[in-house]
Amino acid sequence: MNRHNRALLILSAVLFVQPAFPQAKNVILFIGNGAGAPSLNAASIYGYGKPQALYIQKMPHVALADTSTTREWVTDGPASGTAWATGVKSHQGIVSKGPNVERDGKEGGDLKTIVEYAEEKGISTGLITSLGSAGIADPVISAAYAHLNKPPKRSSGEIFLQLLNMKYGNGPDVVIGTGRALILAQVRKEGVDLPAEIRKRGYTYLDSLGAVSKLDPQNSRLIALLDDTEFDMGEALHQAVSRLSRNSKGFLLIVLADCHASSPKKTVTEIIDYDNAIRGIAEERKNDTLVMFAGNYSFDLHVVGENLKETQKSSDGREIENAIYLEDQHTAEEAPVLATGPGSERLRGYISNTDIFEMMMGGLGLKR
Secondary structure (H helix, E strand, C coil), X not given: CCHHHHHHHHHHHHHHCCCCCCCCCEEEEEEEECCCHHHHHHHHHHHHCCCCCCCHHHCCEEEEEECCCCCCCCCCHHHHHHHHHHCCCCCCCCECECCCCCCCCCCCCXXXXXXXXXXXXXXXXXEEECCCCCHHHCHHHHCCCCXXXXXXXXXXXXXXXXXXXXXXXXXXXXXXXXXXXXHHHHHHHCCCCHHHHHHHXXXXXXXXXXXXXXXCCCCCCEEEEECXXXXXXXXXXXXXXXXXXXXXXXXXXXXXXXCCCCCHHHHHHHHHHHHHHHHHHHHHCCCCEEEEEEECCCEEEEECCCCCHHHCCCCCHHHHHHHEEEEEEECCCCEEEEEECCCHHHCCEEEECCHHHHHHHHHHCCCC
């Protein structure tokens, strides 16, 4: 073979080589607050009378993530949020600041978050949550945009204002979440007219999901602060994705729902509802979107009792509610991470919760 032909052969090989994994255009991360493997199993049995019947349990790629902090085996909300949002483990009570930072004490540098990386590159970003009184200012999801080293529960207003004053880009494009009453009350104490501040940043401000649904579909910059934790998650996802999709560079959407309620029935019911909402949007975007589900930590919920009628396969699956042991505690066990769509093949085995950040960065083609 002469030199010319050899060069052509090498060039052809380079041109036709395929990347190790297909590239997604968009990334959606669904976070289940406290969604450990035992909780998913209980929800599947309760809802469908059999194991592994949830949509997320059928996602083809699965891993188990260590959820520890830099110095605690059992994580809290802020540390769990920081890990997936920044790719760095920190301390309990710290929101997206480095491991050298002490709560209410030693300061330190902010950790650049996945939303900040995406905003910097012109990728559209969105946040949705139905979680409790702090809602969009809860540390598990606000770790995507905020930086704090004091108790988040007393700082919801301060946290939310960081969303309007981000260091990179112009802030998340679509925000739909609870926390309206608490956030407005805390910001008002600081003498800030929050609706006016939101509008100054170029957002349309809304206070119900119904108002979002009626909004001009071309409007892709909105903040909806809600009081209703029972809003239709499927509709919220539809509204967010349809608006974020208008960006040819792609989008990043982060969604948080509570998967550890105060009662077994409410816990498994909320997981089933969340799973159904995930099914709808994941199937719709399966060709161009990396979709992941992650429990940020496991919750102490277990189906127990080898001799109980409620745990017999011949009984109605809903009877399992009476066989669920539930204690309001986070646990140290690994939490499930599941994925489908382009690039999901990278997820496997035992990982760290910080690897969720790396999966999102890779899915969006971003580098530190």
